[in-house]
Amino acid sequence: MTEFREVRRTSxxxxxxxxxxxxxxxxGQLVPGDTLPTEHALAGTFGVSRNVVREAIARLRSDGVVESRQGRGAVVKPITERETFRVDIQAxxxxxxxxxxxxxxxxxxxEAAGLAAVRRTSLDLEDMGKAIAELDGELHFDERRLEADAAFHRAVGKATGNAYLYGIICYISSRLKETARVTSDVYEKDDLLQVTREEHRRVLRAIEAGDRxxxxxxxxxxxxxxxxxxKVPVRSVSRL
Known part of the structure; x- marks a missing residue:
């Protein structure tokens, strides 16, 4: 039986x-085809109302993670049948x-950066420049600079002219904000913002020059x- 822990009361x-x-x-503690415990059981386990549990399951259903089946309740769907792409920050x-x-x-x-180099508009370049400018004036990342970092990547995605590619880059960039916060704790030097800003500038210069x-x-x-x-080992990024 899968065990859940009581959660603290917050919004x-x-x-x-x-x-x-x-x-x-x-x-893998819950596998495709498994039925979630009833709302009543989950409410008791987590120490919350059934309405809270119902909303949580509704979010999983909206993400395509579970589906409601007559007589069974919420059932875990195979990953191959999920209609949405989701990055679980907790995982x-x-x-x-x-x-x-x-x-x-x-x-x-x-690849998006390469496409942006041949498809970008003057407005796209302006958006990238504004995002980089937001990184100036501080030594460390704060919420404003984290958003500016994400905005730069969104602008590159938008410059590809591909709505689907842009959409998934927007989604991933929003999830990667947390990694920037963690990097500030892991990275041992005090030039994180400066290094990030310069790397963005190199990307922008190449896109502006049309250099795919x-x-x-x-x-x-x-x-x-x-x-x-x-300190995350990545298999293939450096070779792309």
Whole structure:
């Protein structure tokens, strides 16, 4: 029987419960075809109301992780049948997950930078420049600079002219904000913001020059550098 722990009462309860259930699925404690405990049972286990549990399950259903079946309740879906792509922040600390995410980021963003170099508009370049400018004036990342970092990657994604590629880059960049916070604790030097800013500038210069190869190379160096600063071993980013 899968065991859940009681959660503290906060406004984030549904998210916490959904994340806990998702972690059990990711770790294989709940497998495709398994039925979740009843709302009543989960409410008692987590120490919350059934409405909170219902909202948490609704979020998992919206993400395509579970589905409701007549007479059975919420059933875990196979990953091959999920309609949505989801990065579970709670699971990034598990072995290999963060490395996999960085590898995916490389596969997507390196090619995106190359496409941006040949498709970008003057507005795209302006958006990238504004994001980099937001990184100036401070020595360390704060919430404003974390958002500016993510905004730069979104602008590169938008410059590809591919709505689907742009959408997934936006999603991943929002999830990677937490890795930037962690890097600030792991990275031993005090030039994190300066290094990140310069790597972004190299990408922008190549995109502005219409240099597809140079843009891909600069983005590969940035992602490889980011993974190294976080001490995350990535299999293929440096070779892309």
């Amino acid at each position: 984030l309860l549904p998210d916490q419960i959904a994340a806990d259930i998702m972690s059990k699925i990711t770790e 990034l600390g598990k072995s290999g997950n963060l490395a996999d995410l960085f590898e995916l980021r490389g596969l997507l963003e390196i 190869t140079g843009a891909r190379t600069a983005m590969a160096a940035h992602i490889s550098g980011a993974s190294e600063r976080l």
